[in-house]
Amino acid sequence: MRSRAFRLLALGLALLAGLPSAARAWSGVQHIQINKAAGRNVPEEMAGYAAFSRPMVLPGIYPDLWKESDLEEGPRHYFEPDRLPEGTDLRAISSNQAAAFAQIGLPPADVGIAPWTIADLLAQMTAAMRTNNWLWAARCGAAMGHYVADIHMPLHCTRNFNGQETWQSGVHERIESDMTKAFFRADQMAPAPAVYVENPFREAMGWIDHSAGLAPGFLRADIIAKRSANGRIDSESYYRKLWELTGETVVRQIDDAVTHLSSLWYTAWVDAGKPAVPEPFDELPTFSVHSGVGIDPPNEGGPVGTRQSRKNQRYDAIIWSVMGAIALVVIVSSLHRGAQERKAKKK
Numbered sequence: 001m002r003s004r005a006f007r008l009l010a011l012g013l014a015l016l017a018g019l020p021s022a023a024r025a026w027s028g029v030q031h032i033q034i035n036k037a038a039g040r041n042v043p044e045e046m047a048g049y050a051a052f053s054r055p056m057v058l059p060g061i062y063p064d065l066w067k068e069s070d071l072e073e074g075p076r077h078y079f080e081p082d083r084l085p086e087g088t089d090l091r092a093i094s095s096n097q098a099a100a101f102a103q104i105g106l107p108p109a110d111v112g113i114a115p116w117t118i119a120d121l122l123a124q125m126t127a128a129m130r131t132n133n134w135l136w137a138a139r140c141g142a143a144m145g146h147y148v149a150d151i152h153m154p155l156h157c158t159r160n161f162n163g164q165e166t167w168q169s170g171v172h173e174r175i176e177s178d179m180t181k182a183f184f185r186a187d188q189m190a191p192a193p194a195v196y197v198e199n200p201f202r203e204a205m206g207w208i209d210h211s212a213g214l215a216p217g218f219l220r221a222d223i224i225a226k227r228s229a230n231g232r233i234d235s236e237s238y239y240r241k242l243w244e245l246t247g248e249t250v251v252r253q254i255d256d257a258v259t260h261l262s263s264l265w266y267t268a269w270v271d272a273g274k275p276a277v278p279e280p281f282d283e284l285p286t287f288s289v290h291s292g293v294g295i296d297p298p299n300e301g302g303p304v305g306t307r308q309s310r311k312n313q314r315y316d317a318i319i320w321s322v323m324g325a326i327a328l329v330v331i332v333s334s335l336h337r338g339a340q341e342r343k344a345k346k347k
């Protein structure tokens with residue numbers, strides 16, 4: 001068993017290593033704020049859940065880190081309706097993923113599978129609450145928070161997600177990460193009360209539909225802000241203009257993410273028969289709820305993954321190469337010393 005210090009070091013490394021791939025998401029801060037606010041937003045009758053959900057806050061960022069070691073993770077973070085034939089009614093798409101994609105006729109990875117991922121995690125969370133498996137309920141609920149937050153970011157709901165089709169490359173990170181981190185404050189949030197969700201999959205498609213409708217406005221705002229900053233997209237005036245044009249919508253989308261996530265958590269609890277919520281766990285494991293791979297080895301709790309984490313293999317490689325370098329220095333310097341001693345003897 002690895003020591004806690006090693007696991008923390010590994011997590012730190014993973015957070016650093018995960019930075020580039022985390023770019024396609026709200027920044028980690030927003031995911032944390034959304035999971036945290038949602039825990040406080042459930043109805044009062046769900047007593048104990050606000051406390052129970054505290055260790056579910058940080059895991060709101062884990063799914064972005066799983067992308068590094070799980071090649072199937074990426075498509076869980078988006079759904080791009082503008083890849084579908086024009087006039088497709090999102091709310092008529094099957095909640096059965098295989099049936100839906102047989103109908104759509106495109107590979108799931110091209111369009112994204114966020115709504116099915118959310119529905120699957122909700123079902124697992126509900127079943128886990130019903131069978132008193134609260135650790136699994138917490139893990140599925142925390143991960144679900146990430147995907148719910150992602151589909152409220154308009155650029156997760158369009159094929160032109162990074163402005164790559166309109167010469168606006170990098171717009172994704174500029175809006176959701178750089179700008180939002182700089183201007184969004186948690187005290188701007190005002191979510192609506194959580195409610196029971198009758199048909200979660202269809203609702204999620206509705207949230208995506210709304211998000212997708214906002215995407216063109218976000219892309220337009222980037223062009224206007226760039227023009228007003230004389231083309232300097234790295235300037236303060238660019239970001240100020242961008243926030244002026246999109247800030248209100250960003251705040252409303254984050255509010256909606258909190259409302260909808262807390263509504264799904266509440267729905268799981270009602271469907272599970274309103275069981276008593278236990279004391280919170282100290283912390284949740286970090287590895288993927290889908291595949292068992294990720295930033296911590298799957299050696300405790302939850303379904304055990306069979307694939308060895310590539311990330312851990314990489315840490316081993318880093319540690320071995322550092323040790324190798326030290327050994328090399330020791331060998332070279334002792335050879336050098338030996339050569340000098342031989343030289344000194346000759347004199």
Ligand SMILES: [Zn+2]
Pocket residue numbers: 024025026063064077146150
């Ligand atoms: Zn994401």
